[in-house]
Amino acid sequence: MPDIPEAFGLRPEQVESLLVTVGRAPSLHNAQPWRLRLDRDVIELHADPERRLPAADPDDRELRIGCGAALFNLRLALHGYGVRPLVTVLPDHDRPELIATVRHGGRTPPTPEQERLLRAVPRRRTNRHPFTDEPVPEPAQAALHRAALEEDGWLHVLDEPGQRTALREIAARAHRAQVDDPAFRAEFARWTGRADDATDGVPAAAGTPAEPHDRWVLRDFTGGNRPRRVPGKDFEPDPFIVVLGAHGTGPAADVQAGQALQRVLLTATAEGLATSFLSHVVEVPRTRDELRHLIGGTRAPQAVLRVGRGWPVPPTGRRDPTDLIARRPVSR
Numbered sequence: 001m002p003d004i005p006e007a008f009g010l011r012p013e014q015v016e017s018l019l020v021t022v023g024r025a026p027s028l029h030n031a032q033p034w035r036l037r038l039d040r041d042v043i044e045l046h047a048d049p050e051r052r053l054p055a056a057d058p059d060d061r062e063l064r065i066g067c068g069a070a071l072f073n074l075r076l077a078l079h080g081y082g083v084r085p086l087v088t089v090l091p092d093h094d095r096p097e098l099i100a101t102v103r104h105g106g107r108t109p110p111t112p113e114q115e116r117l118l119r120a121v122p123r124r125r126t127n128r129h130p131f132t133d134e135p136v137p138e139p140a141q142a143a144l145h146r147a148a149l150e151e152d153g154w155l156h157v158l159d160e161p162g163q164r165t166a167l168r169e170i171a172a173r174a175h176r177a178q179v180d181d182p183a184f185r186a187e188f189a190r191w192t193g194r195a196d197d198a199t200d201g202v203p204a205a206a207g208t209p210a211e212p213h214d215r216w217v218l219r220d221f222t223g224g225n226r227p228r229r230v231p232g233k234d235f236e237p238d239p240f241i242v243v244l245g246a247h248g249t250g251p252a253a254d255v256q257a258g259q260a261l262q263r264v265l266l267t268a269t270a271e272g273l274a275t276s277f278l279s280h281v282v283e284v285p286r287t288r289d290e291l292r293h294l295i296g297g298t299r300a301p302q303a304v305l306r307v308g309r310g311w312p313v314p315p316t317g318r319r320d321p322t323d324l325i326a327r328r329p330v331s332r
Helices: 012-023 061-080 112-123 138-150 161-179 182-191 251-270 285-295
Strands: 034-038 042-047 083-089 098-107 153-157 192-194 240-246 274-277 303-308
Touching: 012 034, 012 061, 034 061, 042 061, 061 083, 061 098, 061 112, 061 251, 083 251, 112 251, 138 153, 138 251, 153 251, 161 182, 161 285, 182 192, 240 251, 251 274, 251 303
Parallel strands: none
Antiparallel strands: 034 042, 042 098, 083 098, 153 240, 240 303, 274 303
């Protein structure tokens, strides 16, 4: 396996498996905006500026969140091989694209919870289709809260009908603001409605077109290729909605929020739950601040998730693991 170097004493096939795990992290429009530099004693996780989405994410906030999710997967994969990762987030102010450095912190067996989450990585999906009306059990809700706390994040459940009504109105305003922007529409069209075998972006089959009566799911990821709705499977009128964030501010908090987000998503998967994003709410600065006021938060929300019981959906494409390796020295 000449294209895969050794790292941390792991054989090339183990490093390849690690890269596959990293590559399965979620990201805005499945852009997969990360790359890794692998050495024997250090792994660097970098943001990939060529995969920026400047119209939807002009400040690279969601890019850093996606990289944080990839970082969590990297940590989890190393634990799976008995390696304790020592992580430094944003270690070099002169290299803002360097998201984290990971060093070998010794040998330790994975915990049962780490093994459970690692098994959930290939099963996690962003499910943009309707969910059932079955409520999310309270033990599963508690597990989601614990997952966010474990990564220094917070999770707010919109359990009041008035809050959900207000969020629907906020979401509609965010959607209108984005579709009124020609740059956003062009960027969205480039990354969605792709073929089923695409290695990045959102395939048409992963989306469900919004119908006039849908009050929550407004984006059409099908690229105009509108798959027929399954009879009896309309979007749930009163979904279980959670808001996630980090306790800090700035770029480091974005990375931390990404790690908390991925732990929440994997926990939901392990609990047999489906998840999808209402990203437009937090992509528009004005509506993101409206959401903060709605939930009485002191920190801006970083992600809004719809959680429930869903029907199975296929995975979206992922880049070849060798494509994730930074082949040239990163500029300093």
